[in-house]
Amino acid sequence: MKPVGFQFAQPETLAEATRMLRDPGEDTKIMAGGQSLGPMLNLRLARPEKIISIAGLSELRVVDEGADFIEFGAALRHAEFEDGSLPEPIDGMMRHVARGIAYRPVRNRGTIGGSLCHADPAADWITALTALGATVRIVSAKGDTRDVDMTRFMHGAYRTEVNSDEIVTSVIVPRYSPSAVWGYYKTCRKVGEFADAIAAWVADPVKRYSRVVFGATAGAPIISVPLSQQIATTGEVPGKDVIKTELERLAPGLDRVKQHLLAVALQRCTKQALNHD
Amino acid sequence: MGTGIGARVARKEDARLLSGQARFVGDLKFPRLLEAAYVRSPLAHGRLKSVTVPAKYKDRVFTASDLTDVLPIRPESSLPGYKASEHYPLAKDKVRFVGECIAICVAPTRAEAEDIADQVVVDIDPLPPLVNAADAKSKDAPLVHDDWDDNLFLTTTFDGDMAFAEKNATVVIEREYNTARQCMNPMEGKGTLSHWDEKAGQLVVYTSTQVPHLIRTGVAQYLQMDQGQVRVIAPDVGGGFGYKCVLQPEELSVSWVARKLRRPVRWVEDRREHLVAGANTRQHHYKIKAYADDRGKLLGLDAEITVDVGAYSVWPFTACLEAAQAGGNLPGPYALEGYRCKTYSVATNKPGFTPYRGVARPGVCFAMELTIDAIARAVGREPADVRRENLVPGSAMPYTNVTGKFYDSGDYQHSISEATKAIGLEAFRKRQKEARAQGRFLGLGFGTFTEQSAHGTKVFASWGLPLVPGYEQAMVKLTPSGSVEVRSGNHSFGQGLETTIGQVASEWLTVDISKINVVMGDTGMTPYSTGAYASRGMVMAGGAVSKAAEELAARIRVHAAHLLQCDAEDVTLKGGKAWRGAASVDFADIARAWYLRPDQLDEDVDTAGLEVTQGYKPDIDTGVFTYATHAAIVEVDAETGKVSFEDYYVFEDCGRRVNPMILEGQTYGGAAQGIGTALFEEVLYDPSGQPLTSTLADYILPGPAELPHFRLGHSETPSPYTRHGIKGVGEGAAIAPGGAVLNAINDALEPLGVEINELPATPHKILSAIIDADHQKEVAG
Incomplete structure (x- = not known):
């Protein structure tokens, strides 16, 4: 299990990194921590000619705290969120999510931007940041910058909005009021494994915001508007049958065990959120 | 005592193992060393039409057409009706499982060797794959081995007298049980390095093995050399569990290339190779009919055991050791009189069955222990009591059981009494009732077994093996x-x-x-x-x-x-x-x-x-029997199907303990592997025989967070037949968890009408069963 030979570039600046993406003839892959790409290379499932490592770029490791948002550099590592060294847009949620990602050695190297771009349906940030209403900032080889809402970022399993000449530079997360609540629950076979089911709920009465998201489905995270409204209005954990009916509408033909687990995950995450008060 | 028998001496080997100073096959350095990678079969079953090697790699790639002086591995057995298989170290004419070696490629680094392997083209005409034993057993099944008339390595029959049981039983329990195919996953996989020593005139084989002298015999036999020309060195070895107790085809092909090129050649198995080509153990199917009286006293057992052996017989233990052990050990520690058992060792398109820690007994213990609990439920008694009453009493020792096993010493009932006390049976039943009222599902399960150890000449001879330890x-x-x-x-x-x-x-x-x-x-x-x-x-x-x-x-x-x-x-x-x-x-x-x-x-x-x-050798050839009772308390999350441990207690007697601390370590490790069998580990195939669990993200091993805090208790009943009264204990703890944990799960879920009879009890299986039971209630109600 050794990779096919490849060129390895470690640019010193973001500008240098984007310049490297200009040659469209070259089969290039960005590495931002390598915790998923590494195994794919070793299994020879990924065979790029060139790898550009951006995990060390200082421009991608900054935090910009605005009044209404926090912008997290894409190369911030899961462990940095876990250890509480970064500000929280909503009390404790990103720290909680980070703590549940894989194992500590993975969290020491894996980055938030890398995880988003890999777009494994069962990964945590994809679902958590969708619930948080985050936006992904992307720059292109030409130097253009665009912002993509998380609801449009992931196209399907391992497919995203990011083009081959683009790099994700940061994730912008809105700030929530002190009266906001959140819940995040996942089930997995063992500690550190990818999830079998994820549900997240974030709500802020001040912002009149409520969003229910299901993750670890076959593709992008699924938002339920009716459940978001129902939970915000009633302040109660929805019944399993109600959630299952909604899942049937949103994702018809889901395996019944998966559907059940997603329903349980949502019940538990809302319970967790409502007990926060 | 000093540092003699019974002392808790720290392990001599740990200093080097824990400080990175150990030398495994992968650590060896030789000048001009070549690393090997294999071209392996991408199909489960097919005719190998051709292997095309790019011209520039003619002296770097070798196939069956080069290894003409190597004999196929063909373990013989003297058991009547046994069919031998021929396993060429590099496939010739036919491939019979995904991962079977077709060509060996060598280069200065492993990555380059894999690059070469990528460029070798194999042409295979697919044949219908046999992915499960039931299909392979059916009348019109395609043949794994063309010169056989069916897919059965061996069928055995033990025809005891069931008349009394059939006539007097008031309770008859019928069940089917399944255990999953597993990979043994030693931390260090296989690895082998061979070189030709000109001075000694010897092929020197460094190999990660449990049985260096056997490998010497095997390499010499199949490479057609004199044993004096072969020296085998097992350096530090990172776990074996049985995986490394047989001759590996890679040991032959690597050695052949080293001898041919007069250069050192090494192959180190990677985890993907292990999970694909090493998926070779544990898979059994049981059909059981148990006869008992109204107190749960077992009167007789009628069993049919099918072992999914895979494509080839391994040397020297053959394809039939597993079924022979299963049929002989099913009655286990219980004193039943009527016993009938038929075993089938079935060839399928999977890697060849290799004995894994516990050899057959994790399967038979699982089947037997679940049956005991099913009987207890049927007669409405506490499973611990039913179990105790059925065990061979200490006063009957030494005891020859219904299959002729000679239990040398011990008090099996004492082990269940101790386990019952330590786990707090009565207090637990109270807590369980309270928890149920709150919608929580706690369960208690026991698993009792005997572990035949150090069985000798006559036993192995009776299994028809080509080599017999003396x-x-x-x-x-x-x-x-x-x-x-x-x-x-x-x-x-x-x-x-x-x-x-x-x-x-x-x-x-x-x-x-x-x-x-x-x-x-x-x-x-x-x-x-x-x-x-x-x-x-x-x-x-x-x-x-x-x-x-x-x-x-x-x-x-x-x-x-x-x-x-x-x-x-x-x-x-x-x-x-x-x-x-x-x-x-x-x-x-x-x-x-x-x-x-x-x-x-x-x-x-x-x-x-x-x-x-x-x-x-001991005074008796029949082995000496260690025994134990495991007791597990679990909580099943009925909404997610997840199982967590509240307590796990092991009471064990392995005769005189040479080093209690090492014994405890063995018990922790074995029990952890048993938890893997019980809840996590399972090789899955798609209908074409492609393995779906080829990484550790798919084949789930338990980690520290998934394991209970094991508590241990011991008694010492020295064997009268061995030096110092020692009994073997290395395998024991891996045997019982499947039975104990599943009994605990079934105890927990009884109010929901759920009974799981299949390993591993994954959340998906448990949840499916709960949803089904719910559905049935709805339909009925």
């Missing part, structure tokens, strides 16, 4: 400086044997273990041993060391008597010195006299010297 040999000597050297052809690969056989020498010679050097694993330096398997290492190698050390102690006394001017009978050994009253002579002085100052010796000195080799 007298285990060991050499013990006093070095010129008065320290002790122990040489054994057995091997230590995690079980601590390097320490424990040193302790046996320490016991006789009174020398501290720090002054005892243990040499193992090198056929060039150790006497013949068939190696470490069947929980035999401690009993056999320990016994041989004991015998040799006893003889050496006698010789030391004779030499000392001369120096102390007395009779040998008046000399005692203590603290590494020979004493006559208050006068003493150090072993160093005794050794110096023999090796360096023979002028100090008498003319009539015993010229046998201070180096002793002895052969040993």
Whole structure:
């Protein structure tokens, strides 16, 4: 299990990194921590000619705290969120999510931007940041910058909005009021494994915001508007049958065990959120 | 005691293992070393039409058409009706499982070797794959081996008298049980490095094996060489569990290339190769009909056991050891009178079955223990009580059971009594009731078993094996400086044997273990041993060391008597010195006299010297039986199907404990593997025979967070038939968790009408069963 030979570039600046993406003839892959790409290379499932490592770029490791948002550099590592060294847009949620990602050695190297771009349906940030209403900032080889809402970022399993000449530079997360609540629950076979089911709920009465998201489905995270409204209005954990009916509408033909687990995950995450008060 | 038998001595090998100083096959350095990668079959079953090697790699890639002087691995068995399979180390004509070796590619690095392997083109005409034993057994199934008339390696029948049971039973339980195919996953996979030693005129094979002397025999046999031309060295080995107790086809092809090119060649198995081509163990199917009276007393058992053997028979243990063990061990520790059992060893398109820690018994224990609990539920009694009443009582020992197993000693009922007490059965039932009222599902399960260990010549001969273990040999000597050297052809690969056989020498010679050097694993330096398997290492190698050390102690006394001017009978050994009253002579002085100052010796000195080799086997060939009861308390999350442990207790008796601390470590490790069997591990295939669990993200092993805090209790019933009363224990703890944990789950879920009879009990299976039960209630209600 050794990779096919490849060129390895470690640019010193973001500008240098984007310049490297200009040659469209070259089969290039960005590495931002390598915790998923590494195994794919070793299994020879990924065979790029060139790898550009951006995990060390200082421009991608900054935090910009605005009044209404926090912008997290894409190369911030899961462990940095876990250890509480970064500000929280909503009390404790990103720290909680980070703590549940894989194992500590993975969290020491894996980055938030890398995880988003890999777009494994069962990964945590994809679902958590969708619930948080985050936006992904992307720059292109030409130097253009665009912002993509998380609801449009992931196209399907391992497919995203990011083009081959683009790099994700940061994730912008809105700030929530002190009266906001959140819940995040996942089930997995063992500690550190990818999830079998994820549900997240974030709500802020001040912002009149409520969003229910299901993750670890076959593709992008699924938002339920009716459940978001129902939970915000009633302040109660929805019944399993109600959630299952909604899942049937949103994702018809889901395996019944998966559907059940997603329903349980949502019940538990809302319970967790409502007990926060 | 000092550092002798019974002492909690820290393991000698740990310093190097824990500080990265151990030397595994992957650590070896040789000039001009070539690394090997294999082209492996991408299909489960097909005719191999051609293998095309790019012209520039003609001297880097070798196929079956090159290895014409290598014989196919063809383990024979004398059991009537057994069919032998031929496993070419590189496939010839036909491929029979995904991952079967087709070509070996060598290059200065593994990555380059894999690059070459990528460019080799294989053309295979697909044949219908046999992915499960039931299909393979059916009348019109395609044949795995073209020259057979069906897909059965072997069928055996044990036809006991069931008349009494059938006539008198008031309760009849019928169940089917399944155990999953597993991979053993030692931390270090297989690895082998061969080179041709011009000076010795020998092929030297460094290999990660449990059985170096057997591999020497096997390599010589299949490469058609004289054994004198082969030396096998097992360096540090990172776990075996049975995976490394058979001859590997890679050991043959790597050796052939090294001999051909006169260059060192190494292959190190990676985890993906292991999870695909090493998916070779544990898969059984049981059909059981149990007859009991209204107290749950087992009157008879009618069983059909099917083992999914895979494509090939392994050397030397054959495809039939598993079923032979399963059929013989199913009654386990229970004193039942009526027994009928049919076993099928079925060929399928999967890697060839290899015995894994516990060999068949994790399967039979699972089937038997779930049956006992099903009987207990049927008669409305506490499973612990039903279990106790069915066990062979201590007063009946030694006891010959219905299949002719000779249980040498012990009190099986005591183990269940101790486990019941320690786990707090009565208090638990109260808590369980309270928890149920709150919608929580707690359950308690037991698993009791016997572990036949160190079974010898007659037992292996009765299994029809081509090689039969006999007298285990060991050499013990006093070095010129008065320290002790122990040489054994057995091997230590995690079980601590390097320490424990040193302790046996320490016991006789009174020398501290720090002054005892243990040499193992090198056929060039150790006497013949068939190696470490069947929980035999401690009993056999320990016994041989004991015998040799006893003889050496006698010789030391004779030499000392001369120096102390007395009779040998008046000399005692203590603290590494020979004493006559208050006068003493150090072993160093005794050794110096023999090796360096023979002028100090008498003319009539015993010229046998201070180096002793002895052969040993126990007084009986039938093995000595360790036994244990495991008790597990679990909570099942009925909404997610997840199982968590509240408590796990093991009460075990393995005769005299040579090193209690190492025994505890063995028990923790074995039980952890058993939890893997119970809840996590499962090789899955798609309908075309493609493995779906080829990474550790798909094949789930338990980690520390998933394991209970194991609590242990022990009693010591020395075997009357072995040196020091030792029994084997290496496999034991892996046997019971499947039964204990599933019984606990079924106890927890009884109110929901759910019973799981399949391993592993994954959340998906548990949840599906709960949803089904719910659905049925809805339909009924």
